[in-house]
Amino acid sequence: MSPSPEIMFKGCFFIENKQLFDASFVMPAGRWTCLLGPSGVGKSTILRLLLGLKTGGHFKGEISTPDGQSIAGQISYMAQSDLLLPWLSVVENLMIGASLRGDTHDEERAMMLLDRVGLGDHGHKKPAALSGGMRQRAALARTLMEDRPVVLLDEPFSALDAGTRADMQELSAELLTGKTVLLVTHDPAEASRVADQILVMNKSGMVVWPAPELPAIRAVDAPETLLCQSKLLAHLRALAA
Numbered sequence: 001m002s003p004s005p006e007i008m009f010k011g012c013f014f015i016e017n018k019q020l021f022d023a024s025f026v027m028p029a030g031r032w033t034c035l036l037g038p039s040g041v042g043k044s045t046i047l048r049l050l051l052g053l054k055t056g057g058h059f060k061g062e063i064s065t066p067d068g069q070s071i072a073g074q075i076s077y078m079a080q081s082d083l084l085l086p087w088l089s090v091v092e093n094l095m096i097g098a099s100l101r102g103d104t105h106d107e108e109r110a111m112m113l114l115d116r117v118g119l120g121d122h123g124h125k126k127p128a129a130l131s132g133g134m135r136q137r138a139a140l141a142r143t144l145m146e147d148r149p150v151v152l153l154d155e156p157f158s159a160l161d162a163g164t165r166a167d168m169q170e171l172s173a174e175l176l177t178g179k180t181v182l183l184v185t186h187d188p189a190e191a192s193r194v195a196d197q198i199l200v201m202n203k204s205g206m207v208v209w210p211a212p213e214l215p216a217i218r219a220v221d222a223p224e225t226l227l228c229q230s231k232l233l234a235h236l237r238a239l240a241a
């Protein structure tokens with residue numbers, strides 16, 4: 001497994017010849033970056049550009065690493081929708097990456113991860129038999145299963161109840177230690193807990209927002225977390241006004 005790289009992103013993105021954003025940022029190696037901003041500003045598009053997926057627009061710029069290595073093949077991704085295959089069981093969904101690559105299935109690890117996300121008794125079920133929150137936990141376990149140096153998460157905890165969301169933030173922080181993570185979230189409380197770096201995107205560009213000085217992951221009720229959360233919320237509301 002390659003070490004988790006620092007990633008530099010710099011460029012403009014256009015839809016139908018109209019500029020949607022001009023963004024420049026660095027994702028520090030082995031750290032969590034959280035990306036927030038108004039709906040439609042282009043956050044998911046940035047994830048798709050990092051993944052090398054089609055976007056429906058045109059990107060003019062550069063995505064690079066300090067040693068010039070490509071990040072293709074180094075990324076695991078959790079989309080806003082869970083993308084679980086309905087004809088496979090939950091545990092088979094976790095092993096789909098290995099199946100597609102023709103690798104050996106590590107069912108023991110899949111079951112361990114399902115257990116960690118609270119789905120230890122549901123591995124044999126089809127995704128349709130799970131609630132929305134359970135499906136999202138299964139999708140998170142599938143992302144963790146891939147064990148890549150770079151992890152992109154698009155609102156992974158949005159369908160979870162508040163308690164499970166806090167649990168999943170802690171579990172992800174633990175299991176993704178040392179990976180270069182980009183988490184798109186609309187939740188200032190989440191960013192204030194998990195981020196090493198907070199980025200706020202708007203039409204005029206990207207700003208680095210000061211993350212709490214306490215190391216992540218921070219307690220929900222730590223004064224530093226709460227202060228960052230409230231200031232960030234006020235900033236996001238001002239942007240949306």
Ligand SMILES: Nc1ncnc2c1ncn2[C@@H]1O[C@H](COP(=O)(O)OP(=O)(O)OP(=O)(O)O)[C@@H](O)[C@H]1O
Pocket residue numbers: 015020037038039040041042043044045046055056057
């Ligand atoms: N395939 C596509 N073709 C044309 N326009 C697209 C396509 N995909 C996204 N867009 C447009 O690009 C803009 C940015 O979309 P994107 O999904 O990146 O925003 P976002 O910031 O992630 O929004 P949200 O917070 O609501 O998820 C939106 O105006 C969207 O309508």
